[in-house]
Amino acid sequence: MIKINEKVEEKTIKTDYLYTTNNFSERTINFSKISRDKIEEYIELMKEHKINCVKAGNFIEAELAKQRVIQLKKILDKKLFKEALKRQNIDKKKFNGVKNKQIKNFKKEFNDKYAEEINKFEEELNNLKKKHEEELNNYFTNFENNMQKEQKPSNELIEKQKQLEFYIKTEE
Numbered sequence: 171m172i173k174i175n176e177k178v179e180e181k182t183i184k185t186d187y188l189y190t191t192n193n194f195s196e197r198t199i200n201f202s203k204i205s206r207d208k209i210e211e212y213i214e215l216m217k218e219h220k221i222n223c224v225k226a227g228n229f230i231e232a233e234l235a236k237q238r239v240i241q242l243k244k245i246l247d248k249k250l251f252k253e254a255l256k257r258q259n260i261d262k263k264k265f266n267g268v269k270n271k272q273i274k275n276f277k278k279e280f281n282d283k284y285a286e287e288i289n290k291f292e293e294e295l296n297n298l299k300k301k302h303e304e305e306l307n308n309y310f311t312n313f314e315n316n317m318q319k320e321q322k323p324s325n326e327l328i329e330k331q332k333q334l335e336f337y338i339k340t341e342e
Contacts, residue, residue, distance in 0.1 A: 206249055213242045 204212075216239045223232035323331075 206246065206253070209242060209246050209249065213239055213246070216242065 216235050220232045220235035220239070223229070223235060
């Protein structure tokens with residue numbers, strides 16, 4: 171809160187962080203630990219001080235107050251920038267945390283589904299191997315059952331054997 175008590179020649183201005191008299195535009199204050207609202211409040215005080223100095227004809231003090239307002243605005247901008255940067259870093263950390271958690275969950279779900287699908291494929295492959303073995307065994311059994319025990323030689327084979335026997339006899 172700003173309270174201005176007027177005395178005869180000197181103004182005393184009281185804020186939560188500063189007690190000063192008329193020439194407070196020349197004072198040096200460390201604004202790094204002061205809140206943004208208090209800096210804005212101090213800027214308003216400096217503007218009022220500048221107006222009062224101009225009315226009183228004290229232009230040097232008014233110029234100093236104007237320069238101080240410019241400095242305070244720069245300080246305020248830096249403070250706002252730092253606050254925005256801090257918020258951005260916090261948001262970035264939160265976002266990265268959520269992103270990493272989601273990626274971890276996705277990887278876990280993917281690995282679980284992948285393992286499940288691999289198990290299904292292995293089971294199907296085993297079933298298919300069993301089916302093929304059964305079909306192959308059935309084929310062989312049917313083949314053996316349908317085939318004659320002794321095979322009859324063909325007419326050509328019988329003819330060739332006779333010729334061979336004939337040649338063997340003639341050469342002796």
